Every structure is written in structure tokens, then in C-alpha cells.
Amino acid sequence: METLLSKLGLHRSELRAWAFYDWANSAMVTTIVTAIFPIYYSSVAGANLGATAATFRFGISTTIGLAIIALSAPVLGAIADHAGIKKRMLGAFLGVGVAAVAFMYLIQQGDWLLGSVLFILANIGANGSFIFYDSLLPHVARPDEMDRVSTAGYALGYIGGGVLLALNLAWIQKPAWFGLPSGPELSPSQATLPTRLAFVSVAAWWLLFSIPLFRNVREPVPVRWSGGRSGGGLTAARPPRESLIAATSLRLRETFRGLRCYKQATLMLLAFLIYNDGIGTIIRMAAIYGTEIGIGKSALIGSILLVQFVGVPFAFLFGALAGRIGTRGSIFIGLAVYAGVSILGYFMTRAWHFLLLAVLVGMVQGGTQALSRSLFASMIPRHRSAEFFSFFAVVEKFAGIFGPALFSLAIAATGSSRNAILSVILFFLAGGTLLYFVNVNEGRQLARSAEAASSCSATPGSPPISPRNCCG
Numbered sequence: 001m002e003t004l005l006s007k008l009g010l011h012r013s014e015l016r017a018w019a020f021y022d023w024a025n026s027a028m029v030t031t032i033v034t035a036i037f038p039i040y041y042s043s044v045a046g047a048n049l050g051a052t053a054a055t056f057r058f059g060i061s062t063t064i065g066l067a068i069i070a071l072s073a074p075v076l077g078a079i080a081d082h083a084g085i086k087k088r089m090l091g092a093f094l095g096v097g098v099a100a101v102a103f104m105y106l107i108q109q110g111d112w113l114l115g116s117v118l119f120i121l122a123n124i125g126a127n128g129s130f131i132f133y134d135s136l137l138p139h140v141a142r143p144d145e146m147d148r149v150s151t152a153g154y155a156l157g158y159i160g161g162g163v164l165l166a167l168n169l170a171w172i173q174k175p176a177w178f179g180l181p182s183g184p185e186l187s188p189s190q191a192t193l194p195t196r197l198a199f200v201s202v203a204a205w206w207l208l209f210s211i212p213l214f215r216n217v218r219e220p221v222p223v224r225w226s227g228g229r230s231g232g233g234l235t236a237a238r239p240p241r242e243s244l245i246a247a248t249s250l251r252l253r254e255t256f257r258g259l260r261c262y263k264q265a266t267l268m269l270l271a272f273l274i275y276n277d278g279i280g281t282i283i284r285m286a287a288i289y290g291t292e293i294g295i296g297k298s299a300l301i302g303s304i305l306l307v308q309f310v311g312v313p314f315a316f317l318f319g320a321l322a323g324r325i326g327t328r329g330s331i332f333i334g335l336a337v338y339a340g341v342s343i344l345g346y347f348m349t350r351a352w353h354f355l356l357l358a359v360l361v362g363m364v365q366g367g368t369q370a371l372s373r374s375l376f377a378s379m380i381p382r383h384r385s386a387e388f389f390s391f392f393a394v395v396e397k398f399a400g401i402f403g404p405a406l407f408s409l410a411i412a413a414t415g416s417s418r419n420a421i422l423s424v425i426l427f428f429l430a431g432g433t434l435l436y437f438v439n440v441n442e443g444r445q446l447a448r449s450a451e452a453a454s455s456c457s458a459t460p461g462s463p464p465i466s467p468r469n470c471c472g
Helices: 002-008 013-045 051-083 086-106 112-140 146-173 188-208 211-216 241-259 263-292 297-325 327-347 351-378 382-398 402-414 417-423 425-436 440-452
Strands: 223-226 233-236
Touching: 013 051, 013 086, 013 112, 013 146, 013 188, 013 211, 013 263, 013 297, 051 086, 051 112, 051 263, 051 382, 051 402, 086 112, 086 188, 086 211, 112 146, 146 188, 146 297, 146 351, 263 297, 263 327, 263 351, 263 382, 263 402, 263 417, 263 425, 263 440, 297 327, 297 351, 327 351, 327 417, 327 425, 351 382, 351 440, 402 417, 402 425, 417 425
Parallel strands: none
Antiparallel strands: 223 233
């Protein structure tokens, strides 16, 4: 068992605790963001709006929630690093998200405004917690463990989200099996009870399986910038509270300056921002789009459940493919499949069409996102990975904003969600084009040179190093 856990990257309690948060929060992503809540929003909360209007409001709600967290993420991340409160910040956003999801139980027919507000808060809570969750990885895993631990978290997320979604689907489709109201003559409140209980189950699951992280993962020692005429640097110390604002501002300025030294990594970030926006749009808008064009609820949720379990083996298969044809080439294959999904989605009319698209998405979703992360990691110096991955996390949040916004605008301009789903191809074409111009070898060589440069290495007794002094 110890050997197996070691191969999976889960051989220490803090590693298992960290990875289990992926298991915890993925229930929110699958049930609330992707599968059940979008359908409930369209058919119940927005029942008085009409299908297209409900889809439009859902897209705007998604955009608002992600925009708020994306704009605030750099400042919040810098504060957490400087003050040493990553776990407390994670807990605060977790609390907001869990409360919002739990209160979704109150949403009844026509309550689209309440549904929108709670969905916005749930997105803020979940995506805010992801920032601080990701930032803990370099502190719980050694450099040689990070790939395995990160992959294990990704796999646990697929499984955890899929398990709870399967349970939710069971009591929504067969409520009598669980002692819930069933039959043709139910009141609106009784008819929606199984779905509303699914929302409560997500809140409980998310909270319960977050406990190991707070118990077994220690708060990292804060690292802050120290300023001065000769240049700022990194020191491990707990700063006075009155210096927090100034230190946070300095940290943000220095991080932005540092990006100029790594042009290929920055170009990769921009490409990822664009094509991941397309991926996020398909994930977030698929269920409500399927509802609008008449795909049955069982087929929609069952197909999304299938994605969770198809994604686990194909994520590992994409890793093997990258070893044969290269990381960037493997990502191109994933983007090509996603473009095909958008085209097929335009012509989709039947439940089996949606099932086929779900399988295609499951085949490439995990692999494309995992390889994007590893490609970026290979083009940044290891001793500054946390700093750069904070920007990677911010880009992920922004990547959920523009797609739903464009989707909603396309609906408003054309009056058709089919045209909107076709417009998502633009993200894959533009992002893939930028990725084509990323010089991976140059980016990797610069990162390795920065690591090797003795003048840019933090050694005991040496002056602190700042991005304004050198690329390391």
C-alpha cells in the first residue's frame, strides 16, 4: 500500500490532505457549475423568463462572479503571501462558497434573481479558495513530487465530483428509493426537493472533505519583499501589520516586472488565457444549452457524469502522448477536438449527440489542462514557481469570464444559442495560434539558465534578489 501511495504521490498525510481538497471542491464544480444547477436555473428559477433569456442571465451571472475574483486575486494573493494567512483566506472563501450553495435550497420557481446572486457568490467562494489551495502545493510537495501530487489531486477531483454527482442523479431520478416525494401530483416544492437537497449535499461534501487540509497542512512561513534603493528581495519574516499595504504593492510591481524576463512563458500564459476560456465556456454552458434545445435532464446529467470517469484514464494517456509527440503537439490535438465539439454542438439535436460530445470532452479536458500547466512550469525557474503560478491561477479565473460573456452577447445579437456555441471556436483558433508562436526551447533554456546563475541564487548571507535585478 505504501508503494502504491508513493507512486500516486500520496505517501504522506499532508499530501493526501492537500489532494483531498480537490475531491471536496470538485463536487461544487460538477453539480453546481456544470450539471444540475444550470438545468435547475433554466427550468425552475428562470422558468418565467423563457429558455434563451435564462441562458443569457446564467452567462452574465457566471461572468460577474469570475470577474470579481479575477480582479481581486492578485491583491489577495499578495496579502496572503506577505501576512502568512493562506489557510485563513482559503477558509474564508470556502465559507462563502459553502453558504451560497447551501442557501440554493431556498430557490423556487421564478427565483432567478436569488439563483443568480447565490451562483455569483458560489463562484467567488470556489474560485477564491482555488487560489490559496494551489499556492499551498509548493509547500507540501518537494520539487520531485509536485507532478505526481498535482496529478493525484486532479484525478481525485474527477472521482469525487463524479461520485457525488452519481448519488445526486440517483435521488433526483428515483426519489422514492430514498424516501423522497415522488409521483405525478406533487406540489412545485415537493417536485424540486430532490434537486434542492442535492445542493445541500454539495455544501456538506465540500465542507466535510476540506477538514483534512486544515488539520494536516501547515501554514507556510510568509515570504515578503524587502525594499530599498539597491533593489527589493525576498526574506522570510512576519512583517508588521502597518507595512502590509506597502509591501503588497511592492510585491505586485516586482512580479509584473519579472514577467518581462520570461517572454515565452508570458506568451504561453496569454495563449492559455484564450483557449482555456473556450474550454471553460463549454464546461459551464453545455448543460444549459442542452436544456434549451430540448435534451432531457437525465441525458444531460448522465453525459456530464460520464465526462468525470472518462477523464481519469485519458488524463494519464495524454501524458504518455506528450512523451511521444511533445507537450505542445498534444495540446494542439486537444484544441482540435474542442473545435470539433463546438461544430458538432451547433448541429446537436438528440440525446445521443450530447453523449458523444461528452465522451469527446472527457477524452481531452483533463489532458489539455494538465499539459498546459506542465508546459508553463517547464518555462519558469523552479525557485520562483509559486510567484509565477499565482499569475497562472489568475489567468484561469479570467479564462472563465470572456467566453460566457461572448456566449451571452452572441445570443443577444443573433437570438440563437446555436450561433453562440459556434462562436466558441474563435477561442481555440486564437489561443492555438498564439501557442504555435511559443518558442518552448527558448523558454526552457532561459528558465534553466536563471536557475544555474549563481548571481541569481538565494544563498545564506547573500543580498536578496529582486526581479528588477535579474531574470532569476
